[in-house]
Amino acid sequence: MPRAPASLDSADGAQSVRRAMAILRLVAAGQDRGVRLTDVAAMSGLTAPTVHRFLKVLMDETAVEQDPTTRRYRIGHEITLLGLARPGGVSIRAIAEPYLAALAANVGDTVFLSVRHGADSVSIARHLGSHPIQVLSIDVGARRPLGASVSGIVLLAGMPPDEARALTQRNEKRLKGAGRSVKDVLAAVDACRAQGYTYAQAGVMPGTSAMAVPILDPAGTLVAAISIATLAERLPRDRVRGVLAKMQEQVRLVTVRLGEIERARPARR
The missing domain is CATH 1.10.10.10 (Winged helix-like DNA-binding domain superfamily/Winged helix DNA-binding domain)
Structure with missing residues (x-):
């Protein structure tokens, strides 16, 4: 039956x-x-x-x-x-868009905005730079297990350590499929917490490099990650500090804008 x-x-x-x-x-x-x-x-x-x-x-x-x-x-x-049926509102993507565009124009390379969704990082925006060769390592809307990319490392680093460790271990099979081990991911997360950014000399695509920084709201809570992907020759270690300063300046402006929007909201009764 x-x-x-x-x-x-x-x-x-x-x-x-x-x-x-x-x-x-x-x-x-x-x-x-x-x-x-x-x-x-x-x-x-x-x-x-x-x-x-x-x-x-x-x-x-x-x-x-x-x-x-x-x-x-x-x-x-x-x-x-x-x-498309989701109610509208001011999203981090809408807030960050002009600053992503400014960063892409400034560094000349592709800039991504990613957020955490469950055990994944999700790319929600992408801006191309002016360099003739752009690295399009991920499409808007695509997901990767947290830790499989520089954005995922930053997003994990913004979580409580025990929670990040447990989530990474649960993602072990998926990370292995992306060529990453739990041990390497957790080491990268620890380094990101210590220095405030992450840099991968060997990016997701062969011959590329990438780096990412967190976006924090005025209260210090992680809301997203901004990353740059470029040809490896365009982001050697001796250029990291200069690019990092440009990324952090745009992140600072996003945080300021988040604060302005929060203060403009009607007070809750």
Whole structure:
């Protein structure tokens, strides 16, 4: 006899929702090239048949789509439509946009804005510089496990140490897929806490370098990370201090703007 669908009020129903959301996040994290079913199964800890069953339902709902040639999965149109329904407001992206543009113009290289979402860093803005060769290491909307990039290191460094360590350990499989070990990530996070920024002489893409700094609100709470990706020859160690000063100046202006917006809000009763 066929099993009745699980109610959302039941433990099985709630677990199914959590599994579906976990699978969606993994698909979103591989949005650059798409992800294989076996990748999602390995990173989620679920069996391949279970993952396939969830992906089929998500495809039926157009939340996920599959490339007919590569058979890889990507986020579908329904997720975009749901995102458009989110109530408006002043976002960190809107606040930071002019300062990102100024930084890109000043250093000549690609500037990214990233935020934390769960166990991932999500790129929410990108500005190109004036140099003829720009490093487009990630698309807007793409996700990576925290620690897989300089932005993720900065975002982890802004978390309480125990929480950052536990989250990094939970991300171990996904980090391994990105060529990073838990030990290396935690060492980079410690260094970032000590110096206030992170620098990767070898960036995510071969032949590139990257660095990132945190954006703090006036209360000192981390809200986002600004990063730069460029050709390795354009960011040797002896240029880091100069580029860092330019990044920190724009971050300072973002923090000032955040304070102005907070003070302009009506007082809560």
